Amino acid sequence: MAQQSIGPAQLVLTASVARRYYLDGRSKLDIAEEFGISRFKVARLLEAGRAAGLVHVEIRHPGNLDVELSAELQSALGLRHAIVVDTLDDDPALLRAQIGRAGGELVSEIVTSDDVLGLGWARSLIAMRDAMTRLAPCPVVQLTGALSRPDIDGSSIELVRDVARLGGGEPYFFYAPMIVPDATTAGVLRRQPDVARCLEKAAVVTTAVVGLGSWDPPYSTVWDAISPAERADLHELGVRADVSGILLAGDGQPVPAPLADRLIGIDAAQLHRIPEVIALAYAAEKAAAVRAAVRGGYVTSLVTHTRLARAILGRS
Structure with missing residues (x-):
């Protein structure tokens, strides 16, 4: 699947939102309040980040289990x-x-x-x-x-x-x-x-x-x-x-x-x-x-x- 193009301003915003959500474990509502956007906008940014290849979610497991x-x-x-x-x-x-x-x-x-x-x-x-x-x-x-x-x-x-x-x-x-x-x-x-x-x-x-x-x-x-x-x-x-x-x-x-x-x-x-x-x-x-x-x-x-x-x- 081809990665979606994303502008620099949107890139910074998307990366910031993704970092707070995936790495810091903050809720979409908290992130929305910080950036002054709706939680629905937060959800769309997270989805766009994954579609653009900016965010890669990998489920890993320890040991040798399939x-x-x-x-x-x-x-x-x-x-x-x-x-x-x-x-x-x-x-x-x-x-x-x-x-x-x-x-x-x-x-x-x-x-x-x-x-x-x-x-x-x-x-x-x-x-x-x-x-x-x-x-x-x-x-x-x-x-x-x-x-x-x-x-x-x-x-x-x-x-x-x-x-x-x-x-x-x-x-x-x-x-x-x-x-x-x-x-x-x-x-x-x-x-x-x-x-x-x-x-x-x-x-x-x-x-x-x-x-x-x-x-x-x-x-x-x-x-x-x-x-x-x-x-x-x-x-x-x-x-x-x-x-x-x-x-x-x-x-x-x-x-x-x-x-x-x-x-x-x-x-x-x-x-x-x-x-x-x-x-x-x-x-x-x-x-x-x-x-x-x-x-x-x-x-x-x-x-x-x-x-x-x-x-x-x-x-x-």
């Missing part, structure tokens, strides 16, 4: 919060670190002392814990057992303890794996005092942070933890995603499956009742899984990265 893509993703999925880390990295460890940092900043920002924070278990949540430096003093509740993996430094108990310690809130945790060999063992563990206490406390969790796995294509710690035969059976039943071990179909509905009876943690109904569920998700392969979790109402906010955000929106 604010435009974040806003677009939030609107498209109807999310409460969408945070997109502006990175084209494909290395899972680097993505986890960046998403964990952004997730920790979001949790630190929105959680108050009136909240009860629930934590699932995932590698991205370990990265969040490692990056967090502050939290309001609130209870922190373990929502699931953990999967033992050699590539993860820290258990679900340490995760809850460390995050709670940041704010001085009470940690609620238990010693149990996420997946056990059979439903009988799971039933016994769920009745253990510490496990039962956490699962009861989950009823008052106001904000939860969870991981999210894809089953088609497979990109999930739960998928990794079960046998090939179980994977095939669950895929046949329609499982396409998991949120903290909760198995979901492509339409976001929970899938009744034998594996669900062997999981230690909150169930689909409990997760669905939590007002704010923040998913930390990485890898473009998880696009369909994210859409399923949001469609089913199991995720209300998302922290992700550029490639996955674009894939969710149907872009390459």
Whole structure:
């Protein structure tokens, strides 16, 4: 667009008005009184200054967030919060670190002392814990057992303890794996005092942070933890995603499956009742899984990265 010509007297007046408005933060009425013009004249001068290229308004943001893509993703999925880390990295460890940092900043920002924070278990949540430096003093509740993996430094108990310690809130945790060999063992563990206490406390969790796995294509710690035969059976039943071990179909509905009876943690109904569920998700392969979790109402906010955000929106 060609810049509009502006005379020297008008240039000085426009620059003076723009400086007072944009840099000094003064109101249009104050500026109008100073220069003896109407506030409508002030508005026209500000508009003319931008049209002439005299004033350039730039919205900048600190850090490495793509604010435009974040806003677009939030609107498209109807999310409460969408945070997109502006990175084209494909290395899972680097993505986890960046998403964990952004997730920790979001949790630190929105959680108050009136909240009860629930934590699932995932590698991205370990990265969040490692990056967090502050939290309001609130209870922190373990929502699931953990999967033992050699590539993860820290258990679900340490995760809850460390995050709670940041704010001085009470940690609620238990010693149990996420997946056990059979439903009988799971039933016994769920009745253990510490496990039962956490699962009861989950009823008052106001904000939860969870991981999210894809089953088609497979990109999930739960998928990794079960046998090939179980994977095939669950895929046949329609499982396409998991949120903290909760198995979901492509339409976001929970899938009744034998594996669900062997999981230690909150169930689909409990997760669905939590007002704010923040998913930390990485890898473009998880696009369909994210859409399923949001469609089913199991995720209300998302922290992700550029490639996955674009894939969710149907872009390459």
